[in-house]
Amino acid sequence: MNQVQALAERTIAAPVDRVRAAVADYRETRPRILTQHYSEYEVRSGGVGAGTVVHWRFQATSKRVRDCLLDVSELDSGALVEADRNSTLVTTWTVEGNATTSTVRIATTWEGANGVGGFFERLFAPAGLKRVHDELLANLAAAL
Numbered sequence: 001m002n003q004v005q006a007l008a009e010r011t012i013a014a015p016v017d018r019v020r021a022a023v024a025d026y027r028e029t030r031p032r033i034l035t036q037h038y039s040e041y042e043v044r045s046g047g048v049g050a051g052t053v054v055h056w057r058f059q060a061t062s063k064r065v066r067d068c069l070l071d072v073s074e075l076d077s078g079a080l081v082e083a084d085r086n087s088t089l090v091t092t093w094t095v096e097g098n099a100t101t102s103t104v105r106i107a108t109t110w111e112g113a114n115g116v117g118g119f120f121e122r123l124f125a126p127a128g129l130k131r132v133h134d135e136l137l138a139n140l141a142a143a144l
Contacts, residue, residue: 002111008133009105014144016097019104022144023093024049024080026072033139037132050074054082060128104140106133 012019022029027047034041039057046052052072059065068089070082079094088111095104108129 005109006129010137012141016102019102020095026052035135
């Protein structure tokens with residue numbers, strides 16, 4: 001298997017504490033910022049930061065749909081990690097900044113396929129997922 005990674009970053013004109021709180025809010029903020037690629041969103045337990053369990057269906061393309069059940073944990077740095085129980089998909093949200101400006105990074109990794117299918121996955125999937133992440137970050141900025 002081959003690791004595939006998609007990265008996106010955006011600077012938001014809001015204090016780092018406010019942005020971190022919004023990113024960690026799976027009950028109110030997260031459903032408001034999701035793109036059309038997400039459906040069946042449901043918080044199964046928790047709802048704020050580490051310890052949250054959340055479900056959604058993610059439709060990357062018309063034929064590529066993932067049923068995701070994610071466990072949320074927090075790194076010592078304060079970054080939130082969403083690990084899918086149903087696959088190798090892991091998304092890390094990092095928020096850094098100060099009292100006026102924050103930089104939010106979304107990094108998603110997964111074990112891609114081998115062979116020709118894996119080649120095309122590594123070639124096209126990161127750019128497609130980056131576009132989704134860029135839209136999420138734009139929605140987050142608008143929400144704040």
